[in-house]
Amino acid sequence: MWAYDLAQALLSDDLPRRWAHSQGVAGRARTLTAILGADAELLEAAAVLHDIGYSPRIVDTGFHPLDxxxxxxxxxxxxxxxxxxxxxxxxxxxxxxxxxxxEELETEFPLEEPALVDALIYCDMTTTPDGTPTTTPARVAEIVGRYGPDSIVGRFIRRAEPDIHAAAQRVEGRLALA
Structure with missing residues (x-):
């Protein structure tokens, strides 16, 4: 798939751990095929590409989702x-x-369909930095531990924690019914 080639080109040499994470997130996306139907391939592409904004070759604002x-x-x-x-x-x-x-993010990029947003949250937040499966509480704790509770990322992830857990529960509920 083209998305793997692009993500690998941007991440594997400079950020091998981020590349391992991205591959793990994409692997997790493949487990959601039963609930995503026609959008499964789209989610997998987004999953493997979600962290390319960390690549030193494309950093602009320093905020990786926007970049x-x-x-x-x-x-x-x-x-x-x-x-x-x-x-x-x-x-x-x-x-x-x-x-x-x-405001920049909201203005430039409208939100995607909520079920797909939940699915990508689930894939990202149930995958460790090394690409292995984890739980959302463990992943949030890992992020806070890595960045520190008073950092921008630490503050953000604590604010996002209820939404992250809720998204994962919605995806797991859909999987249980599939």
């Missing part, structure tokens, strides 16, 4: 639904607010 989405839209001309998922992955609006970029 990644702009690159996908402006340089790669990727499907707008994938771009919107990357822009808003894992409650990005709350982090954008912490960074003073909420």
């Amino acid at each position: 990644g989405a702009r690159f996908l839209r402006n340089v790669e001309h990727v499907d707008e639904r994938i771009v919107r998922l990357v822009a808003h992955h894992s409650c990005a609006l709350l982090e954008a607010e912490e960074r003073g970029l909420r």
Whole structure:
């Protein structure tokens, strides 16, 4: 799939752990095929691409969802639904607010369908930095531990925590019914 090639080119050499995480998130996305139907491939592409904004080759604002989405839209001309998922992955609006970029993110990139937003949150927030499965509480704790509770990311992830858990529960509920 083209998305893997692009993500690998941007992440594997400079950020191998981020590349491992992205591959794990995409693997998790493949487990949701039963509940996503025709959108399964779209989610998998967004999953493997969600963190490309960390690539030193495309960093602009330093806010990876915005930088990644702009690159996908402006340089790669990727499907707008994938771009919107990357822009808003894992409650990005709350982090954008912490960074003073909420209006930019909201104005440039409308939200995607809620079920897909939930699915990408689930995939990202149930995958460790090394690409292995985890739980949302463990993932949030890991992020706070890595960045510190008083950092922008630490503050944002604590604010987003209820939404992250709720999204994961909605996805798990859909999976149980499938």
